[in-house]
Amino acid sequence: MTPLLEIRDLLVRRDGRPVLTIERLTVEQGEVLAVLGPNGAGKSTLLLVLARLLEAERGEVLFRGRAMTEESDLAYRRRVSVVMQDPLLLDRSVFDNVALGLRFRRLAASEVRRRVEMWLGRLGIAALRERRGLRLSGGEAQRVALARALALDPELLLLDEPFGSVDEPTRNELLADLRGLLAETHTTTLFITHDAEEVQRIASRAVWLEGGRLVATREMDPR
DSSP states (O other): OOOSEEEEEEEEEETTEEEEEEEEEEEOTTOEEEEEOOTTSSHHHHHHHHTTSSOOSEEEEEETTEEGGGSOHHHHHTTEEEEOSSOOOOSSBHHHHHHHHHHHTTOOHHHHHHHHHHHHHHTTOGGGTTSBGGGSOHHHHHHHHHHHHHTTOOSEEEEESTTTTSOHHHHHHHHHHHHHHHHHHTOEEEEEOSOHHHHHHHOSEEEEEETTEEEEEEEOOOO
């Protein structure tokens, strides 16, 4: 079966210095791939390349067997959702924050409402639908960011340390909920983290980056 993503001979430089070099890496359909490594290992650089927010100097990224560059940036980004450590919410209602991408894609109002209401419910934030995004706790805001991303029904979900700024009890709740949602939706996910416990909780496979290079891979058995 063709992988959802395949990276070949990738090289990214910053200020003339190589920061990411990957000979080959695949992301299989439906898997949750965790990418670990210390600060400066190249984790976020990899995510930015896959989100088409950073251009590689060399190499190829295949999406369902076709070069990523065969599509326009807009067409490709419609297939991908990104959740960062900072939820990046607007000072509008939770409902409007979750609906933002759907409205941008000009879905019918009834479909926007259906998807938003569904994901508010799945992430346990339906009661917050009228609260403004900038008046939420860290955990609530991250739930809104996840709802906004998943409402788009992405082929690939990119998570960049989304729980790094929340407290331990909130992180544990979010990890448990996210694990269930990803198992239910079979959403292919690349998850950037430096936390081995997060990997154990939700990943089906993990890879380690060090000095911008892929140094190890391991199959996981999420608990």
